[in-house]
Structures are given as structure tokens and as C-alpha cells.
Amino acid sequence: MTLSVRDAVLQRRSIKLFNGQQVEKEAVLGILDEAKWAPNHGNRQPWRIVVGAGEQLPKVHELLKNLAIPKWEELSEEALATQMKKFTLAGAYAFVLVTEDVRQKERLEDYAAASCYLQNVQLLAWEKGIGTCWKTPGFLDNPKFREALKAQPHERVISMFQFGYFDELPKARVRKELTDFVTEFEI
Known part of the structure; x- marks a missing residue:
């Protein structure tokens, strides 16, 4: 299915409930490359x-369990499985790191560029029928998480990006009217 850019922008949704089907690593890498x-x-x-x-998913799940679910050892098997659904149902992950330039202008430009990159990822995945969700959980700055990603001191982890297939399309949330966020320039 080929979507117009307009259709992709208007139809894409963040998917919060994936169906557990894995996304092929090659599909993810192709999207990231484009x-x-x-x-x-x-x-x-x-x-x-x-x-x-692919084969790395169980390692990702283990890392996320240890960082995202406090005292998971104290949970019943059923409670832990419920908590883990938000991680185990995604079909692939991409963790996004951005260079943090010491100069503020460049640092802001680089964050904006990475955000544009991630929007491209979302739209390209959507065109292929793959849902995504851009998440920013609190553990992104956890030293253990940074170490697992081999984050360098000059890098900031900005996203836990989930890919996956889904059975139900979420409803669109209402957006502001144009007049609520655009004004005309006056001299």
C-alpha cells in the first residue's frame, strides 16, 4: 500500500497496544535507513x-523489566506478566541517542533533527503497516540503561521507540483549530 504524504500524516497514530507479532529486523533497519x-x-x-x-528481543525485555518495574521480584507471576505487556507486545525496539553539543544552538538543532528523523521513521513504518510509539520513560537516563546502550558521555538517550503490528487502530484525538495556534504577522 502506498500512501500519499498527506494521508500518512493524517492517518498515522501512536500505537500503545501491539499484538505481539515480531517485526523483522530487516524491515526495521530498512525504515531506519530511509x-x-x-x-x-x-x-x-x-x-x-x-x-x-529478533533474537535480541528477550534481552531487551529483561533489561526493561529490571529498569521499569520496581520490585518486580515481589510481584506475582500474573501481575508481572500484566506489567510486562507494555514491553513484550512490541515487535521490535529502537533506542535513539543524540549527540549533545556543548553549544546550545547546535544542541537544539540536533534534537530537532533527531525529532524530524523519528517522524520520518513513524511515517515510513506506517506506510508498511507497522505501528510505532515514541516513548520517553524516566529510566532513559538511568546509568544501567545508558551502560546497556553503550551511551557515551556526550550522548543523550531521547527515545525508547517501539515498532509492532496491531489489531485495532486507535481513534484520532482532537487537535487544536488552526486559529488556536496561528496568528497573522502584524507590524
Whole structure:
């Protein structure tokens, strides 16, 4: 299915409930490669991606369980399984790191560029029938998480990006009217 850019922008939704079907690592890598055409000042391409797909998924799940679910050892098997659904039903992961330049202007440009990159990822995945969800859980700055991703001191982890297939399309949430966020320039 080929969508127009307009259709992809208007129809794409963040998927919060995946169906558990794995996404092929090659599909994820293809999307990540195509998304690199995002606008980025000076062609710095300030992003680095750590992919968890295929045989790496159980390792990702274990890491997330240990970081995201406090005192998971104290939970019943059923309660732990319920908590883990938000992690185990995604079909692949991409953890996004961005270079943190010491200069504020460049740091802001690089974060904006990485955001454009991730929007490209979302739209390209949507075109292929793959849902995504861009998450920013509190553990992204956890030293154990940073160590697992081999994050460098000059890198910031900005996203836990989930890929997956889904059975039900979430309803669109209401957006502001144009007049609520656009005003005309007056001299």
C-alpha cells in the first residue's frame, strides 16, 4: 500500500497496544535507513540508534523489566506478566541517542533533527503497516540503561521507540483549530 504524504500524516497514530507479532529486523533497519533523509543542519546526522529486534528481543525485555518495574521480584507471576505487556507486545525496539553539543544552538538543532528523523521513521513504518510509539520513560537516563546502550558521555538517550503490528487502530484525538495556534504577522 502506498500512501500519499498527506494521508500518512493524517492517518498515522501512536500505537500503545501491539499484538505481539515480531517485526523483522530487516524491515526495521530498512525504515531506519530511509528515514536518514530527515532535515538536519549541516548534515550532522546527530542520531545513533540501538536496535533490539529478533533474537535480541528477550534481552531487551529483561533489561526493561529490571529498569521499569520496581520490585518486580515481589510481584506475582500474573501481575508481572500484566506489567510486562507494555514491553513484550512490541515487535521490535529502537533506542535513539543524540549527540549533545556543548553549544546550545547546535544542541537544539540536533534534537530537532533527531525529532524530524523519528517522524520520518513513524511515517515510513506506517506506510508498511507497522505501528510505532515514541516513548520517553524516566529510566532513559538511568546509568544501567545508558551502560546497556553503550551511551557515551556526550550522548543523550531521547527515545525508547517501539515498532509492532496491531489489531485495532486507535481513534484520532482532537487537535487544536488552526486559529488556536496561528496568528497573522502584524507590524
